[in-house]
Amino acid sequence: MAPDLQFSDDQAEAYDALAEVLRGAGVDLDREHVTSRVDGRDSVRAVIGKAGSGKTLLLARLAEALTSAGVETVSGDYESRRRKDRRTLAILAPTNKAASVLRMRGVAATTIHRILYTPVYDPEYEKIAEWLAGNGSRPAVEGLSDAALDRAHAFFQQQKSIPGALAAAGLRGSDFIKGWKRREDPLDIGFVDEASMLDARQLEDLREIFPTLVLFGDPAQLAPVNQSGRMVFDTLAAEEKLELRRIHRQAEDNPILDLAHALSDEALTFEVFEDLVREAAGRDERVAVEGRVDAGLMARSPVLVWRNATRIRLIQAFRTAHGAPPDALLPGEPLVCDGIELPLKHRKKRIDLEARGLIKGAQVIYLGPGSRAGFSRLHVVGAEQPQVSAASIVKIELPGEEEPFIPFAATMGAAFLHGAAVTIHKAQGSQWDEVQVFAPDLWAAARAGRAEAGVPLWKRLAYVAITRAQHRLRWVVRNRLALPQQPLGIEDLQAPPAPLEMQSA
Helix, strand or coil, X not given: CCCCCCCCHHHHHHHHHHHHHXXXXXXXXXXXXXXXXXXXXXXXXXXXXXXXXXXXXXXXXXXXXXXXXXXXXXXXXXXXXXCCCCCEEEEEECCHHHHHHHHHCCCCEEEHHHHHEEEEECHHHHHHHHHHCCCCCCCCCCCCCHHHHHHHHHHHHHCCCHHHHHHHCCCCHHHHEEEEEECCCCCCEEEECCHHHCCHHHHHXXXXXXXXXXXXXXXXXXXXXXXXXXXXXXXXXXXXXXXXXXXXXXXXXCHHHHHHHHCCCXXXXXXXXXXXXXXXXXXXXCEEEECCEEXXXXXXXXXXECCHHXXXXXXXXXXXXXXXXXXXXXXXXXXXXXXXXXXXXXXXXXXXXXXCCCCCCCEXXXXXXXXXXXXXXXXXXXXXXXXXXXXXXXXXXXXXXCCCECCCECCCEEEEEECCEEEHHHHCCCCEEEEEEEHHHHHHHHHHCCEECCEEHHHHHHHHHHCCEXXXXXXXXXXXXXXXXXXXXXXXXXXXCCCCCCCCC
């Protein structure tokens, strides 16, 4: 076992068990030695544990050990030419935001979707990518000076991003990426974070790509809506699951995680839990009980709710508070991608948009109108290349109305709902520095008496909602809105938008 003083006993046991699985697949972490992949040795393992149990630390340490052994980490932005003896690792998350949370912790993660579609590079610029990846000599590229190549190299030493390095050399994505193709060959080892969000079909797709697959998930979260309260790792055999039970000291000192783990008490009622929230707020500023929703915070951190009706009311209150006109969006308004509305004949355009992060559930900030009618300039939160321009269909739902109001739309393109408030289900996989949880909705869930997999639904909702907060939790107890202290803006979103033109029909 790799020595690590930060490991608890259960983490060390899980590390050893996974090291044995990898050894059987031809990767020896102790000896830092790899052999060719062993055919017919497919395996799936799950590491499960509640918030604060150290799943991410374990994932990161395993990834470091694989790199030291000579396994190549494959990202979504560039993949080196295949070598017969190459062993690969891909670290995946279901959403852009979940992947970005891992990247902020130093883990080279990408989305599941981005690993399914790989970019096709212009041959001239592919020489630079191969050089940066350590697979070629320093190239001479027409139009790029030695100073530009030096900037690209210096960037890549700090951040292992090929597009980022090429951007540092003065190139745009449209200069070096000529298209996208679906992955044809399988990869090797796959780590999947936030695996509680996977459904059975996604798991099967991943098993086709990765002979060795490790899922990291939280059994206390909400299961996908089409899974009848079951998560994909519930179907695995007992010996295929590794459970982390110990909550680490840094978690024990965190009042937000203290509240999350209090929800495991079967006798806990909603009223008693709300008393615990008030007590935590009285002794620690990282928890606050609020009488109003903060409209200013909603622009970057949505209010988390249970009911759709609540979500729609809060969105309308947010737009009214910011003086948004009914027939247009203001720069800085948050959106959520609701899918891509394109016919099958436009498959390549769909791939282009989805490869840039516009997948269902992606959080987006509206930057302003595009260069053509129906186009929008957008910032895709958590995407590695966040700013795009795309044909858009924006839907604003109204209280009491069955059909949404559409202030503007291309004939076809990426569809969006407003994102100032989102359901707790859709918030899974995301984290924000500061989170507002709309407590009246959780009280309504408690009153409804519903359960999921034998656990009261309000407890699962509360657990997911409060663990979305990285640093501060605001527990909102009244159906009121506090006016914003400053107007909407996009000053916090740096870098000009890179063009990604998708023609509308």
